[in-house]
Amino acid sequence: MTALAKDVSKLTDWYQTTVPASVRKQLKLGKGDQIRYCTEPSGRVYIERVRSDEDYPVLGAFLDYVEADIKAHPDRIRAFDGALHGRLAALVGNVDVNLDAPLSLEDE
Template sequence: MATPSTPCSESTLTDRYQTTVPDPVRKVLGLNKRDRIAYTIESDGRVTISRAGDANNDPLLGQFLDFLATDIQVNPQHVRQVSSDLANRIRSLVGNVDLDLDAPLAAEDE
């Protein structure tokens, strides 16, 4: 897959400012007919296209993940392997926690 700064596909705007999303982009985003797409305008003027999220998704999650991706790209030296001591500490804190990500939230958690 191409890096975000390397164009991998192009399309042309019609007289009505419409375009076709190129097949490689549709495949990467998992788009089908009638799906919605989202455009994010970055502070540096770049525009990213993504599959529009479900209305139930956290609206800040995508922005946070974009921030992390940008920070990792700009500052790769900040990415470090988790030490075995930290990994063991995390396991000791959550090792016996049962979690069902598909279970509905309790009313008080909604």
């Protein structure tokens, strides 16, 4: 089992704090990013990076469409079979994609 990181930060007089570097790295936070605090009834608090709809404007609409379609037609849901996996793999070949890498200037 992986050990939990136990970083500590201090509250200022204005109840502000600095997010420890290891947490910023883990959550891939940058200047201006937002974080969300999730509190359990037990008192345990989690933080997570907020991904705004501006980051993925089309993705939200697409996921809403998929959700509505699944609810309207649950009988259309099928298991993902190996043949489809093979066809998809053939489309992309051995292309290595890093979704976290920044776009080059020519790709922006």
